[in-house]
Amino acid sequence: MVLSTSTDPSLSDIIRIAAPVGVGIASVFYLAKLTRDRNAVKGVPIPIPSIRAGDATHDTEYFENPDAFLLRCEEEYGPVFNCYLFGRQMIIVSGPLVREVFLTEHLNFQDVINEISGVQAMTKGILKSHAKKGNKGIRQLVSDNIFPNISRFASRIEENFRWALETNLGQCENKLIERPLEIIQIMVARTMASVLMGPEIAKDSDVINSFAVCTADFATVLGKDYKLRWWQTFTTKAKYNTLNPLQKHVKVLMNAATPVVLERRRQENEAVEKGIPYDRPLDVLQMLLDNFDRYQFVDLEDICGHLLVLALASVHATSDSATTLCSYLATFPEHIERLYEEQQEVLGQVEKEHQELRQKKLESGEVANEQDFENTYLDPKNDRAFTTETVKKLVHMDSFVRECMRHKHERLSLPHKARTDVELGNGMVIPKGKQVIVNIRSVHHGETLQGEDPTEFRPWRFVGKSKAAIKVSSGFLTFGMGSHACPGRFLAIYELKTFFSLIIANYSKITLQEPPKTQAIPIGAGVLFTSR
Incomplete structure (x- = not known):
């Protein structure tokens, strides 16, 4: 499996992903109260995955291996489930229902960004x-x-x-x-x-x-x-x-x-x-x-x-x-x-x-x-x-760029806040005022959307397919989706492809300073260049 690590995780969380982070410590009593009060919603109840013996929240299991934890939850509880992560309760939406998060009017991404970063106050200030x-x-x-x-x-x-x-x-x-x-x-x-x-x-x-x-x-x-x-x-x-x-x-x-x-x-x-x-x-x-x-x-x-x-x-x-x-x-x-x-x-x-x-x-x-x-x-x-x-x-350059960005994305990302009660296609209801966060793993590493060996890095995966790096879809969420998809992606992708075309044209050998010690790609590690 090929995983990637962020060049600046905390900054990425706030600016690009806007997902709240920070490990919370909650008592068993508090968790039980949340389970009783917040899981009693209209429609089909949202399940809460079991917490490992000795753990107070899901944080430890998640941070040990995010992919394994999310896969376990998907297999045991379906595409929507509650988790106690990052110091709060989070409704996680996976697989085929992710599309609804982006296309449902009353699930809003900007509300979460402003709640976390105060971006509206920032813009008013300048x-x-x-x-x-x-x-x-x-x-x-x-x-x-x-x-x-x-x-x-x-x-x-x-x-x-x-x-x-x-x-x-x-x-x-x-x-x-x-x-x-x-x-x-x-x-x-x-x-x-x-x-x-x-x-x-x-x-x-x-x-x-x-x-x-x-x-x-x-x-x-x-x-x-x-x-x-x-x-x-x-x-x-x-x-x-x-x-x-x-x-x-x-x-x-x-x-x-x-x-x-x-x-x-x-x-x-x-x-x-x-x-x-x-x-x-x-x-x-x-x-x-x-x-x-x-x-x-x-x-x-x-x-x-x-x-x-x-x-x-x-x-x-x-x-x-x-x-x-x-x-x-x-x-x-x-x-x-x-x-x-x-x-x-x-x-x-x-x-x-x-x-x-x-x-x-x-x-x-x-x-x-x-x-x-x-x-x-x-x-x-x-x-x-x-x-x-x-x-x-x-x-081939376009496919390489898209494949890198498919692997790069965080496992939980792009949170949205419910402005009203929102019923999903499976009958589960997101209560007004609650946040949902997208299970990117289920999309970017799901075989249904990505084809064979979705966890492997295959640079020519999208060659000959109508899946350009600028194209947003339910199978590629790097730039979001729907009416709030990033409008700057066209310039960003063009810059990336131009920049790396120039690198390829001028340098025949590009290697890591040190071989990776794990399966994770060492993002931001030292790189050696040799001219053509």
Whole structure:
């Protein structure tokens, strides 16, 4: 069996997974009371798995072997059961009923995130227009400005990753990167800064640092143990209102953006006076400036707050996933050459197609000469670049990414809170106000949804199937599902595939510093690189 360990478990729990953690100690009397009071719900009663002799809760058995514990519960009690984990009662939903958790309107993921992290108080502390009626919100900003422009950002993403790899690795033989996450996080932060705020601002080291560490600063407000106590929501909101750690990062972005925006305004006014079109910079900052009234922004500080939240939601998650992919690649180096072969085949195919199309346009007279292809998608310099056209054709790379992320996900994740009594398809009822948490093991490691050997790492598992890494489904929950599926997944997957395509293109040997001591993939362990 192949398992994976998180690069930063506590941070992952709060920011990406939003599952409350912390071992609780409860008496047998207390457990009995909970069983009597909370299990008496309408419909079919929700069973409670037996607790091992000598244990007060299910925590010990779960942490000894999460997969074995969850499998036991599924086999003995069915797809829905109560457990006493992480200091509280948890209703766990498995297998075929997981889909209902995501598609049922009255089971809400955001309610749990806010209860645990106080995210609404955080956003109110840095987004001036957040509470305004009609405000489009962060999700809309992503859908409007990032997703439709990925192909336009492609060359910049590749350029930044090339620069980062050359700077941090370059030509080398068995060069050790002892803590990959730290370096990858800076690479991703610089790339996202270029996309969100433009190349000139992306050169500012303070901006890069803010993009890289803002997620960690957000988590510090929650404390170190992350136990969900009765007073936690109140104190978290108070901290965000009075000592919001993200305010300092908004000021960093403001300091960097102000002179750039003023210069852009000057150039735009000058273009208007001359009666010529203004060459608008390609970045999300400019897009938000151009749609200032539509999004009901208050001022530039408000825009910078929104850009910081976009960084908060993307940089750490993408860096964490990239670190996971790096660890899997180093653990299974025998797959590197197949990825390289595919890459060369696709680049050669695209180059040939572009050459033929250029020749056709020249012969027909549609294009006068070779120079007319400059700065277009048929520019010869793009023939062997990792454009969206090329990256889309890398089906083995896509399968490798999806398989890594399938294994990476935590076993219990993506909690939802019932806003009303919710009856599931099997007749069991989730009482209003209670939380359910998804049994990811039953989905990502279930033979029905994944095929043969679901616990094994098989990098080409999805080749030839309609199961791309960006595609959410009941069998792939890394990005959620339904109306609340992560809108940033398209950019995240594109960045991951581009980043690792460049690694494959430049490094023939990628291995772990030390062989793994267990079956678990040592996520974030030292990695050795050797150039081609």
